[in-house]
Structures are given as structure tokens and as C-alpha cells.
Amino acid sequence: MILKPIGYFKSQQKESYQAGRQPDPLGLHGTIQLSSGENYEQALQDLIGCSHIWLIFGFHHNPNWKPLVQTPRSDRKIGVFATRAPYRPNPIGLSLVKLIDIKNLEIEVGENDLLDGSPIYDIKPYHPEHDVAEDAHIEWLESSLVQKHQISFSPLVESQLEFLEGHGLRELKAFILRQLEYDPTNSDKKRVTSNGHYWTLAYRTWRIDFSLSEKQIGILSIRSGYTDEELQDLNTDTYQDKETHRLFSREF
Amino acid sequence: MILKPIGYFKSQQKESYQAGRQPDPLGLHGTIQLSSGENYEQALQDLIGCSHIWLIFGFHHNPNWKPLVQTPRSDRKIGVFATRAPYRPNPIGLSLVKLIDIKNLEIEVGENDLLDGSPIYDIKPYHPEHDVAEDAHIEWLESSLVQKHQISFSPLVESQLEFLEGHGLRELKAFILRQLEYDPTNSDKKRVTSNGHYWTLAYRTWRIDFSLSEKQIGILSIRSGYTDEELQDLNTDTYQDKETHRLFSREF
CATH class of the missing domain: 3.30.2310.20 (RelE-like)
Incomplete structure (x- = not known):
């Protein structure tokens, strides 16, 4: 499948080392600039009433994939599918962000972990019933000896x-x-x-x-x-x- | 970006009209059959310790996109970005499923809304901290006059x-x-x-x-x-x- 960006992310976070590993409560807002001339004005109808949205985007700084990755949260390498690391077979990122405002084709979102220039491929509303897993856990993360400072x-x-x-x-x-x-x-x-x-x-x-x-x-x-x-x-x-x-x- | 399927979904839900609109507690389990010869065995390491996973997949039955869609939950058309409908600019689906078991390159998952044959592009662990939005809502859904029977x-x-x-x-x-x-x-x-x-x-x-x-x-x-x-x-x-x-x- 060929994905065509519907727009690009604009942010002050320009280099990989600046990005949060996950959306961070102290982080900065960002903006999605959607492409014009594509009828996206219509596709955006009712989105402003969605409090949180999923962004499906491209890890444009990470072209290569690795089956095992070293994450800062673990003292050993972890299978990439068990992580959110960018080195995936298809470099697709997924992030939950707060929707702040929409002006024409510009969507302002809250704290996030996207880098400036990330291609955006889809926007979906967060569904309060279907997107929540009860009693969820990630074993390698919980049993990791690496501790937070x-x-x-x-x-x-x-x-x-x-x-x-x-x-x-x-x-x-x-x-x-x-x-x-x-x-x-x-x-x-x-x-x-x-x-x-x-x-x-x-x-x-x-x-x-x-x-x-x-x-x-x-x-x-x-x-x-x-x-x-x-x-x-x-x-x-x-x-x-x-x-x-x-x-x-x-x-x- | 060109996406190459990492595998395909196997399910008894073969036609669009059979699929749930969202994963359904009464639904059937399904299986992801990953491609061989790609080192995915390594990439799967530690995944079994993740209780729930996100599947990023293709809506292979829906090649065309529509800016406004008629959903069964609304009496008027809604902008496609404010819905989870398949008629998107990039036909990418996102579903949260329970991870049941992994045998070699076969991943069994719980109830789901994927159709048989869906191409799978990525698997990510559900993160209990970062993937939950507090006080989330979708306005058009809540104010819809369409009621459940x-x-x-x-x-x-x-x-x-x-x-x-x-x-x-x-x-x-x-x-x-x-x-x-x-x-x-x-x-x-x-x-x-x-x-x-x-x-x-x-x-x-x-x-x-x-x-x-x-x-x-x-x-x-x-x-x-x-x-x-x-x-x-x-x-x-x-x-x-x-x-x-x-x-x-x-x-x-």
C-alpha cells in the first residue's frame, strides 16, 4: 500500500534527541498542517468535538528497521514489536494527543512526541469505550531492572x-x-x-x-x-x- | 511511503457485513500469520508479555475515500476524520485487541473487528500509561439522536x-x-x-x-x-x- 501524507507536523522539536519518548505533560504543543485542495475541510467536520485524537504518522528520521532494539527502559534488547521504538518494518508511529483547536486546515494538538516535519497519514478520534484495555500490562517493562532517576x-x-x-x-x-x-x-x-x-x-x-x-x-x-x-x-x-x-x- | 504487509489476518469474518464495527465482547478470536524469512521471530520477542496490542492494518475492502460518511450511529453525515469508518484518505485501520497466544509466527488475538485477509502493517504494545485519555469524549456520538435498539x-x-x-x-x-x-x-x-x-x-x-x-x-x-x-x-x-x-x- 502506498501512503500519501495528508499533512505534516509542525513543532519546535526538530531533532530526534529533542523528542519525548512518549507524549510528556511538560511538552510543547504542535500543529498539523493539512494539505489544501483535497477536501480535507469536509473530512475535518465534527473533529473539533473529539477531545483526544490518534495520530498515525511516519518516523521519517528512521528509515531502517531492527528486529531487536535497545530501549532506555531495559538493560537487554527487546523485540521491536513489544516496544514503541521507531525501528519497525513499516516505520509507522502512533500517538495519542489532546485536540486543542482547529483553524481551517491547521489542527493544534497538546503535548506530543512527534518531530517537526513528520508526515501525518491519518487522524482518528479516541474512542473512550473501545480504546481502553482493562488490567493491561507490559511484562518486560515492569520487570526491567532499569530504574527511573x-x-x-x-x-x-x-x-x-x-x-x-x-x-x-x-x-x-x-x-x-x-x-x-x-x-x-x-x-x-x-x-x-x-x-x-x-x-x-x-x-x-x-x-x-x-x-x-x-x-x-x-x-x-x-x-x-x-x-x-x-x-x-x-x-x-x-x-x-x-x-x-x-x-x-x-x-x- | 510504501507499506509492505508483515502478515495477514485470518478470521471467520470474511465479508464486510460480518465484521463488528468495533471489537465486540461476543466476537471470535483471530490469528495474525506473519511472513517467514523476515526475522520476525526476533521482532516478536517479549511480545507474549504484553496483555493487549494495537494492530495497524489495511482496510482492503475499501479502496475509495469519502470526506463525509454516514455512520450507523448518526442521522447525518460526519467528517471521516471524526469517525473510525474505513473510507479514509489512507485506508489504515487501528484496533486494540487482547493478545492470547504466540506460536512461531502465528499470533492469536481475542475478539476483534478485522476481516479475514486484512494486511497487517504493524503491531505495537498497548501502553497502560500513555494510551489512556482522561475525560475523553466524542461530541457527535454523544449528541446523536440515533439510539441503540x-x-x-x-x-x-x-x-x-x-x-x-x-x-x-x-x-x-x-x-x-x-x-x-x-x-x-x-x-x-x-x-x-x-x-x-x-x-x-x-x-x-x-x-x-x-x-x-x-x-x-x-x-x-x-x-x-x-x-x-x-x-x-x-x-x-x-x-x-x-x-x-x-x-x-x-x-x-
């Missing part, structure tokens, strides 16, 4: 996050929680480096220092990834965020 | 059903409930005819007589769809069920 934020970091949210960087707290709750020091999958007594996680042009002991993580501070020299160079600003970094440096 | 079976029918179940026709009760609960006299979609004081629903070679008043349906009796002459003709038996019909006629 407890993450605490220092008062400094809390005020730094507040400052950055005020300057448009709203996704940082969710990003930190997602990246560090499982397998926090995996430098193959994350931009994380050891500095002896503490670790540093990179997010775009920002650096997050954290301590790690047993299953406890302390977020110590956030700092700019630019050097003083780079910050003073007014001619180049590839990421168009040097002004925020300068204000941040003055404040903290 | 109350269906009662006569004692004669109950014993006829028991007899037929004993002779391998296990799906008849679920079929009757599904076909008649909404829009029972729709002869465009169902093999149903009026006989003046009562109605008759056809299921393969069987005929089900029922009465209808307001929202009450009484299942009066089940009878053979063969004439006496046809039953006595021992030379032809296209559906290979004449022996059951003869036994049935002797009993009732």
Missing part, C-alpha cells in the same frame, strides 16, 4: 528556567527530564559529557550541569554554550540567540 | 443458537447483535427484508426473523435459507453445510 532542580536552576521561559525557551525543563530520567550518561544517544565530578548535557546553545549519584540527579546550573569571545562577536549569530545569552549572562 | 432473544432462538454453536457456527449471536443494534432495517447495507409483520436478516445460508417496535427488537426464530427441495438435493452442497441444516430441521 529522581531529578531535582536547584533554586538557581529554577530561576534560570523561569528567565529562559520568559525569553521563549519553553521546552528546556521537559527536555532535561526526558533526557535524564533513564540512562542519563549515554553519550551515544545524548550530547552528554563527563567533567570529573559532574556531568554536562547540551541543548542547542545551552549547557546543563548535573550531579549523579545512585539514582539521584541534581541539576546544578544552566550556562551558555558560547565562550565570552563568541558572545562579544556581534557579526555572527547563526542561531539568532546571542542577545538572550547576553541578557542571561548579565542576570546570572 | 434493545435486542431480546426468544427461548426458541436461544436453544437454536446453542444447537448451531455446537455445530461450529459460533459467530451468529454476535452477528445478530451487531447488525441490529443500530439502523436494523437498512437494506442497502444489510441483507434485511420486510415480510409485513416481521423482518428477516440473512446470514450466509441462515435466516433470522425478528420483530421491530420502537427501539425494541425481538429475535423470533432462526430458519434455514434452503428450500425443502434444495435440502433434499444431495448432489450439490456449495456451502458444505446442508448436513447441519438437515439436522437443524429435524430438531426444530
